[in-house]
Amino acid sequence: MDLIEIDESEHLTKNFTMKGLMTKVDLRRGKPPSRCVSVCLGLIFALLAGNIGQLLYYHMFIHPMSADLIQAGAAEKLQLEDTLTNLTENKDQLQKSYNTLEQEKDQLQTNYSNMQKSSDELHREKHELQRNYSSLETSYTDLNQSKYQLQSRYQSLSRDKDVLEQSYNDLRRNNEQLQTNYSSLETIRGGLTKERDQMEQSYSILKQEKDQLQLNCEGVQRNLTNLQREKHELQRNYSSLEGDKDQLQKNNNDLQSRYNTLQREKDQLRTDYNSLTAERDQLQQRVNRLTRACPSGWNKFGESCFFLSKTSRSWQSSKNFCNSKGGDLAILNSRDKMMFVKGLLEVHVHAWIGLTDSVSEGTWRWVDQTKTTTTFWGPSQPDNWKNTEDCGEIRRTGNDVDWNDSNCNSERFCICERSP
Numbered sequence: 001m002d003l004i005e006i007d008e009s010e011h012l013t014k015n016f017t018m019k020g021l022m023t024k025v026d027l028r029r030g031k032p033p034s035r036c037v038s039v040c041l042g043l044i045f046a047l048l049a050g051n052i053g054q055l056l057y058y059h060m061f062i063h064p065m066s067a068d069l070i071q072a073g074a075a076e077k078l079q080l081e082d083t084l085t086n087l088t089e090n091k092d093q094l095q096k097s098y099n100t101l102e103q104e105k106d107q108l109q110t111n112y113s114n115m116q117k118s119s120d121e122l123h124r125e126k127h128e129l130q131r132n133y134s135s136l137e138t139s140y141t142d143l144n145q146s147k148y149q150l151q152s153r154y155q156s157l158s159r160d161k162d163v164l165e166q167s168y169n170d171l172r173r174n175n176e177q178l179q180t181n182y183s184s185l186e187t188i189r190g191g192l193t194k195e196r197d198q199m200e201q202s203y204s205i206l207k208q209e210k211d212q213l214q215l216n217c218e219g220v221q222r223n224l225t226n227l228q229r230e231k232h233e234l235q236r237n238y239s240s241l242e243g244d245k246d247q248l249q250k251n252n253n254d255l256q257s258r259y260n261t262l263q264r265e266k267d268q269l270r271t272d273y274n275s276l277t278a279e280r281d282q283l284q285q286r287v288n289r290l291t292r293a294c295p296s297g298w299n300k301f302g303e304s305c306f307f308l309s310k311t312s313r314s315w316q317s318s319k320n321f322c323n324s325k326g327g328d329l330a331i332l333n334s335r336d337k338m339m340f341v342k343g344l345l346e347v348h349v350h351a352w353i354g355l356t357d358s359v360s361e362g363t364w365r366w367v368d369q370t371k372t373t374t375t376f377w378g379p380s381q382p383d384n385w386k387n388t389e390d391c392g393e394i395r396r397t398g399n400d401v402d403w404n405d406s407n408c409n410s411e412r413f414c415i416c417e418r419s420p
Contacts, residue, residue, distance in 0.1 A: 041087055041091060044083075044084075044087060045084075048080050048084070052077070052080075168265075172262075172265075175258055175262055178255065178258065179255075182251070182255050185248065185251065189244075189248050192241065192244065196238075196241045199234060199237065199238075200238075202234075203231075203234050203238075206227060206230065206231070206234075209227075210224075210227055210231075213227070292420035293420060294420050295326075298418070299340075299344065300420065301336075301337065301340040302336070302337075303419070303420075304337075304417050304418065304419065304420075305327070305417070305418050305419070305420055306330060306340070306341060306344065306415060306416065306417055307322075307325065307327070307415070307416040307417075307418075308344045308345070308351065308413060308414075308415060308416075309321060309351075309413050309414045309415075309416070310413075311413075312411035312412055312413055313352075313411055313412070313414065314408060314409050314410065314411060315329075315352050315356070315391040315408040315409075315410075315412075316408065318352045318412070318414035319352075319354070319367065319414075321414065321416070322414065322416035322417075322418075325416055325418070326418050327416045327417050327418025327419075328354055328367050328368075328416070328417060328418070329352060329353055329354030329355075329367050329414060329415065329416065329417070330353050330354055330415040330416060330417035331353075331354050331366045331367065331368065331417060332353055332376070332394065332415075333366070333372070333373070333374055334374065335374075335376075338376055338394075338401055339401075341394060341401070341415055342396055342401040344415070345394070345396040345401070346396070347396055347397070347398060348395075348396065348397065349395070349396055349413065350393050350394070350395045350404070350406070350412050350413070351393060351394050351395075351412055351413040351414055351415050352391065352392075352393050352412045352413070352414040352415070353392055353393060353394050353403075353414075353415055354366050354367035354368075354392075354417070355367075355372070355391070355392025355403070356390055356391050356392060356408070357382075357390055357405075358390040358391070358408065361384070361390075364382070364392065375403065376401075376402050376403050377402060377403045377404075378395070378402035378403060378404050381402075381403065381404050381405060382403075382404070382405035383405065384405060385405075388407045389405040389406050389407055390405070390407075390408055391405065391406060391407070391408040392404070392405055392406075393405075393406050393412055394415065
């Protein structure tokens with residue numbers, strides 16, 4: 001049993017110290033105690049046996065025992081037997097502790113194996129992440145190169161667009177010239193067609209005359225040769241007319257194709273013209289708004305008129321007030337408007353503007369339902385203090401002007417905006 005314990009102790013020491021799970025001091029503290037207990041018990045038994053033997057020798061051979069000494073020896077014997085019994089129980093208890101420690105050792109070995117597996121899995125995941133990182137870096141480099149290539153292609157396409165516009169103008173002029181040439185060719189073709197019909201009629205007459213002359217071949221042999229030459233000439237002319245006809249048909253098809261192309265280009269130009277007309281009308285409306293005067297009491301800026309109320313109201317009451325004056329709470333979506341309205345406000349004055357997130361918390365919209373894009377919130381704003389601030393106001397502090405969210409029921413001046 002002692003040899004087995006020694007081998008297991010050495011095996012655990014090597015494994016746990018090599019893997020870094022326990023130190024040699026910890027293992028030394030945790031060695032099974034059964035060997036020490038066995039040695040101690042053996043020594044105690046030897047000492048007890050020696051003492052008993054000495055007492056018996058002394059009393060039996062050297063000094064005969066008296067009744068008192070015999071009783072004292074018996075009592076001491078009983079005490080030693082009790083001690084032996086206690087030591088035996090302690091040995092059993094230590095054996096149980098040893099068995100418990102053996103189980104804990106097996107559990108630690110199992111935990112170590114699981115930790116080793118987890119470590120291997122983490123190493124594999126680390127290598128996989130490194131490969132993914134390298135792949136992402138390569139993709140990022142490729143995307144940058146694609147970006148530069150697209151920019152170069154965009155510049156090239158812009159230049160090609162200018163060249164195509166110039167080519168379009170040239171083609172348009174060529175088309176007009178071809179249209180004129182086509183009309184002339186149509187006139188020539190009509191004349192050639194009439195001449196061909198006349199020649200065909202002449203050919204028919206000549207053929208009839210030829211047949212008649214063949215019946216009278218004795219008298220008109222000399223004319224036959226001439227007629228044959230004329231016949232060949234007519235055939236050549238007929239072939240030439242057929243070629244001209246084919247060429248004219250081809251030209252007609254080409255002109256029809258160009259006509260269709262020009263028709264599509266005309267439609268595109270009509271669409272562009274309508275778009276330009278709409279833009280012109282919009283610009284005219286803006287010009288009209290810019291030149292039109294504001295009502296009395298209103299201050300003009302750009303295409304809008306602004307009005308600062310003299311009475312404090314809630315946000316909704318201020319909106320109704322602006323509606324009654326033909327406008328609405330102001331939409332201050334540019335730095336220029338902010339600077340203009342700043343001139344209408346005195347220092348430390350707060351005024352309602354057409355800004356609220358009452359429909360969806362955190363989504364600020366103007367009174368025309370458009371979302372805010374350019375914002376001028378003050379420091380740490382909007383903060384929705386106590387979850388009660390859903391309306392926007394403009395405030396002036398010294399030379400600075402910014403936005404703040406406030407309780408919609410608070411009474412403030414208001415900035416109204418309308419068209420001239």
